[in-house]
Amino acid sequence: MPELPEVETVRRRLESSLKGRKITRVTVHWPRTVERPSKVEFERSLPGHTIKSVKRRGKYLVIELAPCAYLLAHLRMSGDLIIGKPGTLVSRWVRAEIELDKKISLQFDDTRKFGKLYLVKQATEVIGKLGPEPLDPGFTEQNFYSNLHQKKGAIKPLLLNQSFLAGLGNIYVVEALWRAKIHPLKPANRVSETASNLLFRSIRRILNEAIESSGTDIGDGVWDAGGYRTRVYGREGRPCQRCKSLIKRIVVGQRGTEFCPSCQKR
DNA sequence: CAAACTCCCTGTTAGC
DNA sequence: TGCTAACAGGGAGTTT
Numbered sequence: 539m540p541e542l543p544e545v546e547t548v549r550r551r552l553e554s555s556l557k558g559r560k561i562t563r564v565t566v567h568w569p570r571t572v573e574r575p576s577k578v579e580f581e582r583s584l585p586g587h588t589i590k591s592v593k594r595r596g597k598y599l600v601i602e603l604a605p606c607a608y609l610l611a612h613l614r615m616s617g618d619l620i621i622g623k624p625g626t627l628v629s630r631w632v633r634a635e636i637e638l639d640k641k642i643s644l645q646f647d648d649t650r651k652f653g654k655l656y657l658v659k660q661a662t663e664v665i666g667k668l669g670p671e672p673l674d675p676g677f678t679e680q681n682f683y684s685n686l687h688q689k690k691g692a693i694k695p696l697l698l699n700q701s702f703l704a705g706l707g708n709i710y711v712v713e714a715l716w717r718a719k720i721h722p723l724k725p726a727n728r729v730s731e732t733a734s735n736l737l738f739r740s741i742r743r744i745l746n747e748a749i750e751s752s753g754t755d756i757g758d759g760v761w762d763a764g765g766y767r768t769r770v771y772g773r774e775g776r777p778c779q780r781c782k783s784l785i786k787r788i789v790v791g792q793r794g795t796e797f798c799p800s801c802q803k804r
Numbered sequence: 805c806a807a808a809c810t811c812c813c814t815g816t817t818a819g820c
Numbered sequence: 821t822g823c824t825a826a827c828a829g830g831g832a833g834t835t836t
Contacts, residue, residue: 539829570812597830615829616814631814650813652830691806700831707830792808794828 540613542672542705543748545597547764548619552644553592555621556601559638560588563624568633571646573654574664580657584609584636596668596704600661610656610664611646617653620645668704672741683734686726693729694722695791697741706741708793709771710748714741715797716770721804722788722795770796 540548564584569577587603594600599619601609611619622628624643627635634646634655646655656664670677682703689696696702697711706714715722717740720733729737753764769779774787778798787796 541830612830614812614831648813649815650829652813689806695807698830708828793830 539615539707539709540597540617540753541707541710542594542597542745543710543751543766544753544764545594545599545613545705546749547753548613549592549594549599552599552619552621555642556589556592556638556644558589559640559642561585561603561636561638563637564635565637566634568648568651570651571633571648571653571655572657574656574658580655583607583657589638595661595665595671596700597707598665598668600665602661606659608656608658608661608664610658610661612654612656613648614650614652614654616650617646617648620647667701669700669702671704672706672745679735679738682738683731686729686734689726691726692723692790693720693726694793694795696726698791698793703741705745708795709768710741710744712771712796713744713768716802717744719801719803721802722790722797724804770798772796 561584564581566572566577566581572580575583587605587607590602590604592599592601597612599611603609611617620628622643622645624637624641628645629647631647631649632645633648633651633653636644638644646653658664670681685702686696694711694715697706697714698708714737718733718737720729720737748764748766751765753766770785773785774796776785777783778785778801781798781800783798783800785796786799787794789795
């Protein structure tokens with residue numbers, strides 16, 4: 539499911555096609571896909587804008603427009619953005635189509651309808667409360683540890699909290715905790731500085747590797763086109779790749795959580 | 805403040 | 821074989 543590496547993959551794929559294009563027409567097929575403003579406002583306001591840049595913040599795609607507006611997309615579970623031809627839908631699940639000049643169209647493909655589009659004056663209206671960007675060079679392991687140290691809840695739900703750290707979802711949190719040998723239920727404030735530093739580096743390494751592989755191969759026909767192979771996620775009952783113990787699965791914060799019972803101690 | 809639950813959805817799968 | 825119910829998932833919002 540699209541987490542930071544998958545959104546970054548989409549961003550890289552779209553950037554060159556979209557930059558400099560002018561929006562000519564917008565058609566929304568599933569109104570609830572547009573979170574803000576209304577479907578009608580969205581369709582009416584967007585045409586005439588030109589795309590200045592295509593960026594990413596956490597799991598959001600941030601498209602900067604001229605004059606002064608932002609188009610943001612959150613892919614949630616099954617969303618994808620695909621370049622196609624105007625009027626020719628790339629799948630039966632296209633929820634919105636944004637036609638551009640040069641006869642191309644940006645199509646929001648989303649089987650489960652959880653994805654969202656936003657048209658706002660300021661990007662901060664949508665992404666203002668996000669936590670630090672894990673790959674931002676200005677975000678250090680010292681910053682990470684001092685934030686972590688103040689939290690008393692379990693580490694796993696904390697890492698999924700987008701206002702604590704932006705961009706991680708279930709897959710990469712499970713992978714990072716395994717790599718750093720930390721139990722998903724371990725209270726954040728009881729993670730040592732050494733372990734916190736290792737976790738920080740594990741998160742970065744996993745995200746970088748996944749971006750290089752164009753995302754994960756997990757998913758049932760949706761979002762499995764990447765080459766990143768998980769070591770623990772989705773591998774309950776199979777041997778740990780470090781110690782051969784069998785991977786266990788528990789539920790933490792209503793989410794399935796695989797871990798190695800002997801490598802990852804509480 | 806933190807944890808638990810609800811909602812939004814559909815394709816897949818386990819169970820009968 | 822064919823059906824139904826359960827399930828997965830992100831994250832905002834609500835309740836405990």
